[in-house]
Amino acid sequence: MSRTLATIECAPASSAQLMSAAEAELLANLLKALADPVRLRLLRLVAESPGTTACGCHLPAALGISQPTLSHHLKKLIDAGLLIREQRGRWAHYRLASTSLDPVQGLLDTCR
Amino acid sequence: MSRTLATIECAPASSAQLMSAAEAELLANLLKALADPVRLRLLRLVAESPGTTACGCHLPAALGISQPTLSHHLKKLIDAGLLIREQRGRWAHYRLASTSLDPVQGLLDTCR
Numbered sequence: 001m002s003r004t005l006a007t008i009e010c011a012p013a014s015s016a017q018l019m020s021a022a023e024a025e026l027l028a029n030l031l032k033a034l035a036d037p038v039r040l041r042l043l044r045l046v047a048e049s050p051g052t053t054a055c056g057c058h059l060p061a062a063l064g065i066s067q068p069t070l071s072h073h074l075k076k077l078i079d080a081g082l083l084i085r086e087q088r089g090r091w092a093h094y095r096l097a098s099t100s101l102d103p104v105q106g107l108l109d110t111c112r
Numbered sequence: 113m114s115r116t117l118a119t120i121e122c123a124p125a126s127s128a129q130l131m132s133a134a135e136a137e138l139l140a141n142l143l144k145a146l147a148d149p150v151r152l153r154l155l156r157l158v159a160e161s162p163g164t165t166a167c168g169c170h171l172p173a174a175l176g177i178s179q180p181t182l183s184h185h186l187k188k189l190i191d192a193g194l195l196i197r198e199q200r201g202r203w204a205h206y207r208l209a210s211t212s213l214d215p216v217q218g219l220l221d222t223c224r
Contacts, residue, residue, distance in 0.1 A: 011205050013170035014160035024149035031147035037136035040143075040219070047223045048126035058125035093123050098223055105220055107152065111159045111210055 027103050033080030034104075038065060039073045043082060043096070052096040055088075139215050145192030146216075150177060151185045155194060155208070164208040167200075 019027075034040065041063055046054045054062075060070050074094065077083040081100040086093045131139075146152065153175055158166045166174075172182050186206065189195040193212040198205045 010167040010169060010200075010203060011165045012162065013166040013174045014157050014162075016157075016160045018174070019153045019156050021149065024152045027152055028147050028149045031143050031152075034219075035140050035143035035147050037133065037140045040136045040139055041131045044131050044219065044222055045126050045128075048128045050124060050126075052223075053123045054125040055122040057122060062125045063130070088123075091122060096223060101220055101223055104216065107146075107156065108213055108217055108220070110156055111164075111208060111213055 023103075027107060030080055030082075030100070030103060033076050033082060036073070036076070038063065038069070039077055042070075042073055043077060046083065046094050047096045047098075052098065053086075053093050056092045056094060059094075135215075139219060142192055142194075142212070142215060145188050145194060148185065148188070150175065150181070151189055154182075154185055155189060158195065158206050159208045159210075164210065165198075165205050168204045168206060171206075 034043070042059070045059070045062060046052060056070075056074075060067050063070065065073075074083065074085070078085055081097055084095045084097050086095060146155070154171070157171070157174060158164060168182075168186075172179050175182065177185075186195065186197070190197055193209055196207045196209050198207060
């Protein structure tokens with residue numbers, strides 16, 4: 001009887017191997033880079049632009065932010081590997097590095 | 113000639129509607145709740161447990177953390193709607209709220 005109760009009360013945790021500390025750190029840093037409203041709007045704007053590329057000249061007006069604010073957020077996304085900067089003539093262009101989101105997709109796939 | 117150069121130089125930004133401020137805020141808060149190595153390991157441990165549910169009694173040892181540290185991180189995940197707490201007898205059980213990750217999946221789907 002007490003054994004049955006214990007079975008009801010206690011769901012075992014997974015015996016699968018824990019996510020490694022290195023993987024957790026990497027994924028947390030990627031998610032931190034994404035976890036900002038301005039960066040999310042910026043990333044999706046670039047993702048939806050033709051060729052998933054947008055010229056920097058359009059971005060402040062499109063997002064309603066100043067050039068310094070844009071530069072700050074672009075740096076975070078580039079440092080995280082989410083955007084790639086390409087100089088084309090006068091202006092820098094920003095292209096989505098879509099495979100950089102694969103670790104996030106991997107997390108979601110284990111949570112379904 | 114100058115027109116051709118301008119075409120080469122400047123990739124237009126998307127003309128699609130910008131992500132709304134409310135959607136961006138909601139998604140950023142969800143990503144902030146995820147963006148921590150301990151919480152990522154905890155969430156995946158629960159996701160991989162039978163019935164995507166684990167009893168709290170197993171979690172400190174499984175994750176190698178203290179009970180207060182566990183409580184802190186559980187609260188963040190519950191507040192973000194990522195885990196659901198269920199009292200079963202002596203122990204609280206934690207279940208993955210898998211649909212709460214749908215907004216993150218929506219972001220990834222637009223970035224492919």
